[in-house]
Amino acid sequence: MKAALLALAAVAVAAHAAGPRRSGYEDxxxxxxxxQDDDSQNPALxxxxxxxxxxxxxxxxxxATGSLAGVAARYPAFDAALGKPVTLAQRIQLCxxxxxxxxxxxxxxxxxLALESHxxxxxxxxxxxxxxxxxxxxxRERGAQLFQQRLGQLGLACAQCHDGLAGRRLAGSLIPQGxxxxxxxxRLEWQGMGGLQRRLRGCLTGVRAEPFPYGSDEYTALELxxxxxxxxxxxxxxxxxx
Numbered sequence: 001m002k003a004a005l006l007a008l009a010a011v012a013v014a015a016h017a018a019g020p021r022r023s024g025y026e027d028x029x030x031x032x033x034x035x036q037d038d039d040s041q042n043p044a045l046x047x048x049x050x051x052x053x054x055x056x057x058x059x060x061x062x063x064a065t066g067s068l069a070g071v072a073a074r075y076p077a078f079d080a081a082l083g084k085p086v087t088l089a090q091r092i093q094l095c096x097x098x099x100x101x102x103x104x105x106x107x108x109x110x111x112x113l114a115l116e117s118h119x120x121x122x123x124x125x126x127x128x129x130x131x132x133x134x135x136x137x138x139x140r141e142r143g144a145q146l147f148q149q150r151l152g153q154l155g156l157a158c159a160q161c162h163d164g165l166a167g168r169r170l171a172g173s174l175i176p177q178g179x180x181x182x183x184x185x186x187r188l189e190w191q192g193m194g195g196l197q198r199r200l201r202g203c204l205t206g207v208r209a210e211p212f213p214y215g216s217d218e219y220t221a222l223e224l225x226x227x228x229x230x231x232x233x234x235x236x237x238x239x240x241x242x
Contacts, residue, residue, distance in 0.1 A: 182239020
């Protein structure tokens, strides 16, 4: 595997993939797309339903059910109190702490993924639209640097695979462009739901790098950059991926 990765990296081309941008949804097999499109079959809808109940119990006092269309398409966004951007999952955690006055659900926990899935589904079909907020610029630049930075024992950068080699195959699996259109996702490999940070963590361990802690500024910066990179692509959350 190491030899294959290094061989692919050696022929990586420039920083941006040639041709049009494609979401992970477009690269899936017809059967996987059908699984995602059918709400009666999409396994992620179990989390959406759980999230809807949790939202009604804890969040509906401030937010009307169904009123959050477009919210997931605009995150990460700047939080003035913290002086830095926060992801949608972090916003949900902060809302619990500041307004619901209960302990925030832990990162990547089932309750948080359920709430995030419920909110994200309300933006399905809308274009990703990062905020035009100048305060985000330095954090987005940090994310771009991380995307280009070689990491781990294999010395690979995100850009080498997801820009230079997108559309090729590694061990039989298609290398996607890496656009975060469907998160949270139900991944067949996981047999469960996961957020974007779980996927980023998997990439880091795959190149034998020390992963950042969940909720770290590094993951938020990467997500901020990835959302800017995917601007205009349609949200298809909650997604189903191989």
